[in-house]
Amino acid sequence: MGEEPAGRIDPIRETDDAARALARSLIDGARFGALGVRDPETGAPMVSRVAAATTPEGRPVALVSDLSHHTKALKDDPACSLLLGEPGERGDPLTHPRITLQCRARFLRHGEEGHAALRDHYLAQHPKAQLYIDFADFSFAVLDVTEAHLNGGFGKAYRLAPADLGL
Amino acid sequence: MGEEPAGRIDPIRETDDAARALARSLIDGARFGALGVRDPETGAPMVSRVAAATTPEGRPVALVSDLSHHTKALKDDPACSLLLGEPGERGDPLTHPRITLQCRARFLRHGEEGHAALRDHYLAQHPKAQLYIDFADFSFAVLDVTEAHLNGGFGKAYRLAPADLGL
Numbered sequence: 001m002g003e004e005p006a007g008r009i010d011p012i013r014e015t016d017d018a019a020r021a022l023a024r025s026l027i028d029g030a031r032f033g034a035l036g037v038r039d040p041e042t043g044a045p046m047v048s049r050v051a052a053a054t055t056p057e058g059r060p061v062a063l064v065s066d067l068s069h070h071t072k073a074l075k076d077d078p079a080c081s082l083l084l085g086e087p088g089e090r091g092d093p094l095t096h097p098r099i100t101l102q103c104r105a106r107f108l109r110h111g112e113e114g115h116a117a118l119r120d121h122y123l124a125q126h127p128k129a130q131l132y133i134d135f136a137d138f139s140f141a142v143l144d145v146t147e148a149h150l151n152g153g154f155g156k157a158y159r160l161a162p163a164d165l166g167l
Numbered sequence: 168m169g170e171e172p173a174g175r176i177d178p179i180r181e182t183d184d185a186a187r188a189l190a191r192s193l194i195d196g197a198r199f200g201a202l203g204v205r206d207p208e209t210g211a212p213m214v215s216r217v218a219a220a221t222t223p224e225g226r227p228v229a230l231v232s233d234l235s236h237h238t239k240a241l242k243d244d245p246a247c248s249l250l251l252g253e254p255g256e257r258g259d260p261l262t263h264p265r266i267t268l269q270c271r272a273r274f275l276r277h278g279e280e281g282h283a284a285l286r287d288h289y290l291a292q293h294p295k296a297q298l299y300i301d302f303a304d305f306s307f308a309v310l311d312v313t314e315a316h317l318n319g320g321f322g323k324a325y326r327l328a329p330a331d332l333g334l
Contacts (some may be wrong), residue, residue: 044205046248047250080211085254
């Protein structure tokens with residue numbers, strides 16, 4: 001048997017301004033993330049990489065292709081999860097802060113109201129996306145956050161509401 | 168409207184030895200990954216970071232705590248997904264190879280047959296886990312792979328079976 005954990009029974013801390021600021025910085029600083037969807041073929045969770053950015057209002061947004069499995073899955077069920085906050089090359093990756101955003105995806109396609117403005121805003125964050133952002137199969141999946149789980153490292157877990165993220 | 172994609176209708180390529188080797192190297196080289204589970208409270212996908220390693224047989228394995236949300240979720244439903252293969256600091260993250268493993272988790276706890284050997288094997292890959300690996304709430308989640316989706320960069324997608332990974 002292992003040793004008893006000491007004082008680790010309820011790992012959720014009370015949300016404070018430092019937690020809110022860390023959460024916001026993880027969202028604003030993300031270039032990519034791990035998107036979890038429900039596989040329409042099996043119903044199982046399925047995780048894939050997406051390029052991540054923010055809308056002018058600070059919502060997370062992914063640029064996705066109709067050819068990809070996650071886009072088909074989101075059209076079947078918009079409930080999804082986005083993990084942001086990447087460890088560096090050194091140290092224990094579990095000590096690096098990250099945030100899990102529970103979301104619902106809504107699509108914004110070429111020609112729809114607001115697409116052109118979001119395209120410009122996205123390209124300012126991802127200039128290399130210029131190469132494919134105008135392909136017909138690419139659209140934005142804007143992610144409306146319903147809840148967030150912040151992990152600032154061992155023993156530093158918080159459960160946040162959209163209002164804690166300014167959303 | 169955007170431009171038409173050219174020759175991008177079926178993005179899945181035929182599996183070859185280079186794809187198999189790339190997939191294996193992504194699994195063997197991973198220090199951490201993004202684990203997708205089904206949230207028992209809502210049924211929605213939920214993604215969080217886990218430390219990743221391999222068993223002596225080459226299966227992916229995560230060291231998880233009973234206090235974490237993903238461990239509770241896996242006990243409720245062992246179907247899960249693990250994304251491995253981390254982009255570097257530079258370049259478009261979507262051009263960096265990554266693999267999505269569709270899995271079923273089974274737990275191996277302190278005192279159970281095989282735990283001690285896996286503990287030693289895990290510590291050789293994650294020496295810093297020495298700090299917490301013996302806590303009573305930590306156990307291994309060995310992930311039996313049922314299917315894998317390899318993405319070697321734009322237009323380089325493969326669907327792999329466990330045998331392609333030597334599993």
